[in-house]
Amino acid sequence: MVSSKNFRILISITVAAMLAGLAVVVHDLAVHNARWGADLYAGPVSRIILAVLFGFLLLLACRHLVTLAFAAYDHWSQEEAPPPGARRVPVPFVSIIVPAFNEAPMIRQVLESLLAVEYSRFEVIVVDDGSSDQTFLRALPFQRRRPDIEFRVFAKSNGGKFDALNHGIAHARGEIVVCIDGDSILQPDALRHLVGHFDDPSIGAVAGNVRVANRGTLWSSLQALEYVVGLGLVKRAQSAARVVTIVPGPLGAFRKCALSQVHGYDGDTFAEDFDLTLKLLGAGWHAVYEPRAVVLTEAPEHTLELLKQRYRWTRGSLQVLLKRKWGLLTPRREPLRFLGLWYLMFENLAWPLMHILAQVLFVAGGLLLGVHELMIFWWLQLMVLECAVAAFCVAVEDEQPSLIAVSPLFRVFYLVVLDVARLFATAEEFARVGMSWDKVTRLGKFDPSKG
Numbered sequence: 048m049v050s051s052k053n054f055r056i057l058i059s060i061t062v063a064a065m066l067a068g069l070a071v072v073v074h075d076l077a078v079h080n081a082r083w084g085a086d087l088y089a090g091p092v093s094r095i096i097l098a099v100l101f102g103f104l105l106l107l108a109c110r111h112l113v114t115l116a117f118a119a120y121d122h123w124s125q126e127e128a129p130p131p132g133a134r135r136v137p138v139p140f141v142s143i144i145v146p147a148f149n150e151a152p153m154i155r156q157v158l159e160s161l162l163a164v165e166y167s168r169f170e171v172i173v174v175d176d177g178s179s180d181q182t183f184l185r186a187l188p189f190q191r192r193r194p195d196i197e198f199r200v201f202a203k204s205n206g207g208k209f210d211a212l213n214h215g216i217a218h219a220r221g222e223i224v225v226c227i228d229g230d231s232i233l234q235p236d237a238l239r240h241l242v243g244h245f246d247d248p249s250i251g252a253v254a255g256n257v258r259v260a261n262r263g264t265l266w267s268s269l270q271a272l273e274y275v276v277g278l279g280l281v282k283r284a285q286s287a288a289r290v291v292t293i294v295p296g297p298l299g300a301f302r303k304c305a306l307s308q309v310h311g312y313d314g315d316t317f318a319e320d321f322d323l324t325l326k327l328l329g330a331g332w333h334a335v336y337e338p339r340a341v342v343l344t345e346a347p348e349h350t351l352e353l354l355k356q357r358y359r360w361t362r363g364s365l366q367v368l369l370k371r372k373w374g375l376l377t378p379r380r381e382p383l384r385f386l387g388l389w390y391l392m393f394e395n396l397a398w399p400l401m402h403i404l405a406q407v408l409f410v411a412g413g414l415l416l417g418v419h420e421l422m423i424f425w426w427l428q429l430m431v432l433e434c435a436v437a438a439f440c441v442a443v444e445d446e447q448p449s450l451i452a453v454s455p456l457f458r459v460f461y462l463v464v465l466d467v468a469r470l471f472a473t474a475e476e477f478a479r480v481g482m483s484w485d486k487v488t489r490l491g492k493f494d495p496s497k498g
Contacts, residue, residue, distance in 0.1 A: 096408050103405040104428065111436050117284035121336070122443065124287070139242060141169040142303075143225045143233075144215035146208050150229035151180040153345070157229060158189045162196065166238040170197040172215045177205025182229075207484075208296075209312035209319040216303070216311055224301045230345050231297040232260065237340040241300040244335055251305035251332025252324060253340070254282055254291045255298025256444075260343035265453070266353055269461045270346040272450045276440045276457075279338065286336035292391065294334055296320045298342035305332050316370065317484070318363025325367060329384065338444065354468045361472035362482060364395050396473065399466040406463055426459075433458040 143161060147154055154173075161171050175183040189198045203214055216224055223245055227233060237255060244253045256279060259271035278295075285291045294301070299320065309326040312319045324334055347353040371388055378385040409426065437454035441447070475482070 096411070100405060100408055100425065103401060104425065104432075106401075107429075108432060111432060114280055114284045115436070115439065117287040118280055118443075121283045121287040125338075138166070138168055138239075139223050139245065140221040141166065141223045141225055141238060141242060141300075142215075142219035142221035143169055143171045143227065143238075144212060144219065145171065145173045145227055145229055146176055146211035146215065147173060147178065147182050147186065147229035148176040148205065148208070148211070149178045149180045149182060151178070151182045151185055153230045154182050154185050156232060157227070158186060158198070160232045160234075162189075162193060163235050164233060164238050165235045166242070169238065170199070170220060172218055173198070173200045174211040174215045175200065175202045176208065176211040177203065207314050209314040212319070213311045216306055219303060222303055224303050224306060226296070226299050226301070227342060228297045228344065231257075232343040233298065234341040234343070237298065237342060240337050240340040241298075244337060245300075245302060247333075249333045250289075250335060251302050251327045251330075252291070252294045252334040253300040254286075254294040254334065254336045255300070255340040255342050256336075256338045257295050257297045257342055257344055258446075259346040261345050261348065262447075264348045265456075266350065267346045267348050268450065268453050269457055270353070271446075272437060272453055272457050273461070275444050275446050275450065276437055276454075279444060280436070280440050282336040283338065289333035289335050290328060290387065291334040291336050292324055292328070292387075293321045294324045297344045298340060300340075301327075302332070305330070316363050316366035317359050317482070318367050321364055322367045322370070325371065328387075354464075357465055357468050358472045359482070359484065361395070361469045362476045365473060365476045368392060368395065395469075399469045399473075402462065402466050403470065406459075429458060430455050 143164075145154075145157060145161075150157070158171070158173070171189075173186045173189075175186065183200065183202050186200045190200055192198065199218065201214065201218070203211070206214075212226055215226075223242060225238065225241065241253045241255060244250050257274055259267055259274055262268050262271050282291050282293075296319075305327055306323075309323070309330050312323050313326075316322050328334060347356055368388065368391055374384050374388045375392065433454045434451060437451050437457070441450050
């Protein structure tokens with residue numbers, strides 16, 4: 048983790064770079080306006096294009112600045128807090144639940160990582176959800192591996208991930224329940240970092256820090272940067288307000304009484320983790336992010352599998368939000384929930400559409416208006432924004448500096464591809480096109496050094 052002094056330096060450099068980029072945009076717009084005068088902007092189409100592009104860049108910069116401000120506040124708050132778990136003796140008993148469906152290539156590595164956990168009181172519950180491979184047989188020997196750690200392996204007919212998790216929760220003896228995916232490698236100190244937050248009785252859930260383990264391809268490297276910037280930074284900002292909106296499947300800790308209050312996971316969406324988190328927030332519990340609780344997960348390495356995964360995530364998120372559509376129309380009854388739902392709708396629906404529209408106008412604007420030089424400068428400003436934020440996040444998360452090198456491609460290519468996929472998924476969700484889970488193929492490519 049970055050020290051308080053160095054963190055302030057990072058914030059200053061990042062903000063300065065972003066503001067310098069915006070200054071470049073304003074300067075170039077003024078120069079081109081003076082050079083070509085009214086002729087360049089005489090047509091209404093030209094004015095609309097330039098206004099939309101400038102508005103998008105301004106909105107993107109403000110979005111980054113606000114997120115960074117909240118993330119900085121969360122970082123300083125955690126620095127001043129006592130060490131995790133320092134105030135509770137004895138430490139609470141924890142139940143780790145591992146739902147598994149056809150996880151034979153990974154299940155041994157996952158359970159071996161749990162044997163190395165640096166925590167004194169916990170049990171492991173593996174729930175084989177009707178696998179057709181050797182998942183159950185490979186997990187079964189772990190029941191006798193350590194006399195001081197109770198491993199229980201259950202087998203049930205296939206009912207979906209939510210059902211496997213609920214099955215594990217029903218058998219859990221711990222006051223805190225930690226859920227991880229069947230392909231997630233838990234770092235040894237992750238558990239004690241998560242548990243420390245439950246000293247606060249208002250905390251119902253804690254989100255772990257998910258990192259991509261396999262980084263041998265361009266796709267997986269871009270996803271590694273996405274997890275650091277697109278997910279980690281946002282969770283830090285949300286954690287400052289104690290309203291993290293997604294406690295991720297690869298690593299999430301929950302107060303068991305909170306899970307009982309909201310009746311666990313529901314199976315009516317394809318984003319059960321998002322749905323559960325909103326249920327907990329709606330019931331009055333707080334959710335925070337713990338960046339020191341690291342879990343390694345395997346990212347898709349092939350284009351089709353990545354798009355299938357994001358297709359499912361997008362449709363699942365929309366299903367979760369549509370379950371709560373009544374909340375979008377009741378500002379007086381619950382103003383905070385009302386604002387939160389509109390924010391989530393903006394992030395999931397409006398923002399991808401705005402991003403795609405801006406990218407199209409960048410290209411079309413240069414061709415139609417003949418202001419290629421202006422568009423190039425604006426593209427450079429966009430790259431300054433992305434590189435500055437990427438450098439900040441990589442430094443704060445103690446990640447590999449090489450990820451910064453792919454940040455230009457991250458904005459101009461990777462996010463565009465994902466947002467196009469999101470738009471198709473959105474259209475099909477509203478058209479009520481049928482869908483299936485489409486489980487990602489496990490490759491078993493894990494590098495422990497990424498933790």
